[in-house]
Each structure stands twice: as C-alpha cells, then as structure tokens.
Amino acid sequence: MHERRFNPENMAKLDSPERKAVLPPESLLEKLALNENESATILDLGAGTGYFSIPVSERTSGTILALDIEPMMLEVIRSKTKQKQIKNIQTIEGRLEQIPLEEESVDRVIASLVLHEAEPLQQALSEIHRVLRRGGRCACLEWEKQETDQGPPLHHRIGSEELTHSFEQAGFTILETDHPTGAHYVLVVQK
Template sequence: MSEKRFDPKKAHKLVDPIREEIVPPQKILELLSLSGDEKIIDLGAGNGFLTLPLAEATSERVMAVDVEDGMLGMLDDRAKEQNIRNIDRMKSQIEILKFPDASFQRAVAAFVLHEVDGIERTLREIKRILTTNGQLLVLDWEEVESDEGPPLDHRIHSERMEKLVENEGFEVEKGHLNGDIYYISAKVG
C-alpha cells in the first residue's frame, strides 16, 4: 500500500457521524447542482460515505471506484442495508480509468487526489470521461496542521490544486467547507 493511501483499517472513521458535520453530504450535493438524472462517478469511493447520498440523488447509475476490495465490500454492505440499488463498483486506481470518453456528467474526487502519483495525468483522465458541461468536484485537506486527515506533507494547498485543475482546461470555482477542507468545483467547457 502506498504510504499516501488511506489505511482501510481506519474505515470506521469514514462513516462517523462527526464526519457528516465536517463534510455534510447535503452540501456536497448542492455543490454538484444535480437535477436528478446525472451519471456520476465517485473516485476513491471508499466505503460509500458520499456514494450512497449520490445514488439517492440520481435516477441514473453511480459508479464507485476504489483501489481497495475491502472498502468496496463495505460499500456494498451499506448499500444493501439502505436498499440502494443503483450503484456499480470497480476496483481500480483513478490514474487510469477504464471508461469511454464522455461517460459521466459528474465526477467526485473526495480526499483522494493528494494520494495519487501524477495528479496532472489523473485530472486529464477525469476530464476525458466527463461530458461537455460535466463537472468535477474535488474535496481535499487544506495544507494546514489538523488532528484529522493525512500528514501535512501529503496535503496539497488549495491554491496549488486550483492551478493544477485550471491548467487542465477546467473552469474553476474554489471555496472552503471549513478551515481544514476545501472544494474545487470544476466545469468542462
């Protein structure tokens, strides 16, 4: 396992009610401006913290991508418990996505881009699978000391992430959910 990658042994932290206060799923849905019929991909889906609310917000399929089988298994269990049936899953790294061009209207990359090697290549790949007028929503840890999240040296400052995303041709809007977590809403022109 890469030293930057989230440790699946800590998966319980991803569904802790405190996390819902820090990263409110309803706020994430608002940032995505969903009309209810979008095909969505959740990159680094983990155990489904955002995948499940995304699936409830669309009549289409949601693709959950994660590199860890165990995390995808937890996602399956949670979806079954909540009777959510419009989720597909794929074990894969997000640097190379095995989907045709323009497959999704929305992509969510929550707390995962700081883990990848070759972030520019990854952003190009995400852009490739998005439709014209599609949207990428990046959530990640600000480059500040905090008790939660990855070590400081693994984080990517919001201004740097904004530039990286802009450099790949996205139209970008940046904001913060709180002092520790930023979002970048990036549209494909």
C-alpha cells in the same frame, strides 16, 4: 500498501458522526447541480465506504459508479447497497491515474479527500477530464496544506491555489472555491 493511500483499517472514521457533523455529504452534493429527474452518470472517485455514493444515489435515477482501489472498501459499499436495497450503485476497482471507463462517459465526478493520494496528480486530473462529458462538473473536497490534528501528512496535501492551477492546466474551468472548514476546501470545476 502505497504510502499515500488511506489505510482501510481506519474505515470507521469515514462514516463517523464527527465527520458528518463537520463535512455533511449533502453540502458537497449540492455543488454538483443535479436535477432530481436527471439520469446522470456520477463517478465517485475513492468512494471508500460510500459516504457520497449512497446519498447521491437518492438524488438521481442515473448510475453511481463507486471507484476505489481497495477491494475491502468496495465490499462495504456492496453490503450497504444490498442492505438498503439501492439498485443504482455499481462498484469498480481501479486507480485514479487510470480510470477504467470510456472517454466522456460520466456527467459528474466526486473527488472527496482523494486527489492528495494521486501520483502523479496531473495524470489523475487528465483522467477525470477524459472521462467527463463536455459541460460536466467535478466537485473536489481536499485538505488545505496546513497542519491539523487529522488527515494526511502535510507533504501529501495539495493547497487550494496549487490544485486550482492544476485543474486549469488540465483544461477545466473553475466555477467555485469554498472553504467549509479551516482545514478543508471545495473546488467545483467544469469541463
């Protein structure tokens, strides 16, 4: 397994009540500015166990594309969607640096706690720019570059200023920066 990649043996942490209390998925999903009747195509990068894919599927009649490199994670999402009878989530195995989608094929992108795994980061941001339609938004949640009890090692983290600059270099406009916790930040960008 790649040293930056989340270990699927720790997947229980992804759906923990503690995580939902600190980082409720609804607050990030609000930043996508989805209309209830909008049939948007939403790409969830590093979808994990469906922490964002499942709640966003209830907000749109469109398609949710849950992308992850780890087949075990995608199987968890498929199991949850079958159990909950969710019909608008499709799972895709793939890498952030080579998103297996056509140009300008998605309206929104969720990149939650995953961009620090990208190597190189600019390639992943270029791929997000490539697959996002003009005017589309990306909501990105990341770890601030500071020591914390949880999360990736400090040398893997991307500080908010650095990621802001990287998104701008990739051709995005920054719409919003927020710090929901002392350890996390959210960037909302638009193509």
